[in-house]
Amino acid sequence: MIRRRLYVEERMSRLAVWSLRLAVFALPVTLIGIACYATEVFDLESALYTVLAGVALAGLALLVALAAFVVIWNEGLRGLGRVIGAGALALALIAPTAGLAAFGARLPVLHEVSTDMEDPPAFVTLAMARSRAANPLDGPDEAAASVQADAYPAIRPIDFESTPDDVFGDLMALVARRKWTVIDVVPPRGGQRDGRIEAVTRGLPLGLREDIVIRVRRTAEGTRVDMRSVTRNAARDFGSNARRVDDLFAELAERQGKRRR
Incomplete structure (x- = not known):
């Protein structure tokens, strides 16, 4: 029984596990930046740095998830569900930021x-x-x-x-x-x-x-x-x-x- 448990764990893609961990960790980092600015705990600059840190983590999670998918596809390891979850969560954090950047690029720089x-x-x-x-x-x-x-x-x-x-x-x-x-x-x-x-x-x-x-x-x-x-x-x-x-x-x-x- 012990040997079988070790075998199952070894067949799980480590990249898939870490992609999900990074994506999950990116979520509270991003939300903390937004919440702290809304409640005036952070100034705008600090809040932006925090949000961008969360988005950067989400980007890293997406890259790791893509790498994990390639490994799973080639070697038949487990972890596809984690890869899909990590990718979906990462894209949910990245897409609004990318959309906002694209939207802002079309508008004049005025305050x-x-x-x-x-x-x-x-x-x-x-x-x-x-x-x-x-x-x-x-x-x-x-x-x-x-x-x-x-x-x-x-x-x-x-x-x-x-x-x-x-x-x-x-x-x-x-x-x-x-x-x-x-x-x-x-x-x-x-x-x-x-x-x-x-x-x-x-x-x-x-x-x-x-x-x-x-x-x-x-x-x-x-x-x-x-x-x-x-x-x-x-x-x-x-x-x-x-x-x-x-x-x-x-x-x-x-x-x-x-x-x-």
Whole structure:
């Protein structure tokens, strides 16, 4: 009985065993990076390194699984189930990262979007609350403004014939429905001053923290709304800021009975 047990164990592919071990170990490493960033235990850089370490382990597991498959095919060893499990788990970890990289390669490298490039809406409360390591709030430079104009030509101010207070009320309702964390609110008081809403949310696909400021300004024709959305701790936003501005303005125009051009 002892000899037979040893024989069975020797016929199991060691590469198959290790491919599954590596794939299983890669899963918690990757999830730890994501969870620690979501709960703000890690900063973005530390979280990215952790996630990439998990993906690298998954890549190694996939290579070992391929080698194990060749050995099993040639020598008739056991372990095909482990190879399949390791390969499936490794691909499940690698595919989203590869897809995100491919998706990001098609988008401009921007970390903020503003409807007004020359006089962007100003952060007041959030400017004091953000850490020094966060992206600056000086506004887009000429290069970034040019990139935004080419990539997102529809991101521009929107004008209404309604009063500033009416538009501001609709904006507050839309912000509440999106469950953004509101940091500061300054009503326009009938257009006597610029209305301002400052809020924080997280953008897809990475859950990056993004800061938002909306300005409501009285004009001769009625009211103009500007919006600025800034990713706090990353060099690129994967298009989330532009999507946020476009979605909010589209719904605001619908509530105000205005067709966006």
